[in-house]
Amino acid sequence: MAEDSGAEKTEQPTPKKLQDAAKKGQIARSKDLGTAFVLIGSAAALLVFGKMLAMAMLNIGQRMMRLDQKDIFETNSMFTAWGDAGRELAAPLSGIFILILIAAFVGNTLLGGFNFSWEAAGPKASKMSPIQGFKRMFGLQALVELVKSILKVLVVVGIAYLLLKVFFMDIMALSLMSEPNNIESALYFLAWLFLGLCASISVIAVVDAPYQVWNHTKQLKMSLQEIKDEHKNSEGSPEIKARIRRTQMQMSMKRMMQQVPTADVIVTNPTHYAVALKYDQGKFRAPAVVAKGVDEVAMHIRKIASEHKIPIIESPALARSIYYTTKLDHPIPEQLFAAVAQVLAYVFQLNLYRKGKGSRPKALAKELPIPEDVRH
Template sequence: MAESDSGEKTEEPTAKKLTDARKKGQIARSKDLGTFFVLVGCACAMLLMGGSLAASIAQMMKRLFSFSREEAMDVNALFKIIDEGVTLIIAPMLWIFAIVALAAFVGNILLGGMSFSWAATAPKASKLSPLAGFKRMFGVQAFVELIKSILKFLVIFIVSYLLLSGLFEEILGLSRESIPNNFAHATTMLLWMFLVLALSIGIIVVIDAPYQVWNHAKQLRMTKQDIKDEHKNSEGSPETKGRIKRAQYEISQRRMMAEVPNSDVVITNPTHYSVALKYDAAVGGAPVVIAKGVDQMAIHIRTIAKEHNIEIIQSPALARSLYYTTEAGDDIPEELFAAVAQVLAFIFQLNEHKKGKAKRPTAIPKTLPIPDDFKY
């Protein structure tokens, strides 16, 4: 009892808890994963489209600085030259923006998926509270972010040192190359160094992404009492559900008892089970079970039947079979047609005999044709 009443969040979040958290925008997110994809995407975009962009810029600059005196005196010609220059760089710039945007999108939905929540953008008083801000500054999350920042610095510092050491001779050799080849060589070298540095952040991402998933699950953990309360709120308390079920049962029993006077026969075993049947010859079809009961309910059915002069037939095997294979309002199973037909035939002949229109029918056989699968 002490464990169940404790406030320790030891239980995994339920499906409803996870769904509610997602609606509020509370999902696992790694900022470093998004940053990693953006930086790598930017480096790849520059390596793929950098040459085309540089050539377009060079062509644009050449055109801007080579117009004639007549063009310089013509405003329309100047705007045309500017328009031609801008047009040259639009295509490579759009490709670069598209690659970076795609990388940013993938990096931000890779962990936690897509989530659109207005609740996450709503203002919160806790964010304006100095006390809450102080707790965030010196809390566990702030400490984790500090450790991550230190690790980022160390990783980038070490990788930068290794790159510069390995490329030191090649960097010095740029001074011996001719212009503009040395500029192209230096740009390519810088882009590859940028790509390697961006990829080095993956070391942090490999640590941060699993941590964010674990921390998110930890924040959503529930106490045993939380699970009980959630179950109670979503499905109702066991006491309330019990009262509703009892009320529904009582209503159904009253409705069933009200149909007993309309039955043609009540079949009993003779003490524990009672089943009331009705057959409408005008409509046809199969006989219908309109009421059934066991023990006290069975006695009640027989009492009502006696009050309304409904014939009561003792057939233990048939009574048990009907009780266990049907519900009130069901047609009797096809396998029991022959047995029930003998009972109904006896009842109809007995009613004719009471009216003086026929002789007294012979008694129902003690053994009725009931399949072995329907014997209880």
């Protein structure tokens, strides 16, 4: 069925629509949120490992500026110095790198979760189209990005001015301090200034993240016709499903009718209900229902039973009880054992009588022992 593209898209996207979009790489993402996490993670890393990094840099500076007679005549002294510098910087830089890596992963998966799509990574003709490029440059999304960029500049400049004003005297006092305190303090102030500037970016991210979720949902909204078409494609059209059900019922009915000639007795209502019972001691400990039905199906069961000379017993209460309490190819419940036993005993005696091997059995009782809890 053709998709109704002109219909108004007012419905929320279905789980299947969201799943298909994720496979194409279309998920809610906030670049500002990821950037804010990376920057704040970097500032936090400097606060945690800043002192260690400062001491490592101080040791490296002192080592590089110190020259003795041994270093002059040692050809490998330069490589040894670089090795020492690498060992000094390994621990603080590794810690900073790991914290930034964790922040980057969390920031980029916090909204939309982790998702990788080969389809999104592949080349697209629309991205190389000049017309599509102009639409992206002058569209609503471009306008939103422009507004966000202006807000970023204003917020960052404002926060930077406030931070410099607060820490101005402390920064100027660094020139009066001696090493290594001046290096540690400088990195300390740098980290806090950096953290303040990064926190200002988070203000934009807090606004941008809900907008990206709303915009993503808006782009994936569906019309009522699209939802109907999706349901048909996933579940199958009602016409085909109905045809399959009819075919299954016909096959099941055919198999059931093939079991009627094997039954020991047919219990009827006498016109509306009919159940076929068979007592197979090797399969069930009680008689089982091999066929059952109402109205036309019941009439067809009685017809087949008559053709194959299967005894037909009229017992309305028992027929209804068996029909409603016992599934096809299942044994009858214990509550009906006594009533069905009387029916089967009568049928077996009747068969012996017809073969001339016994006396005529007494008529079956009109009121069979059927408990109230299984009566229908």
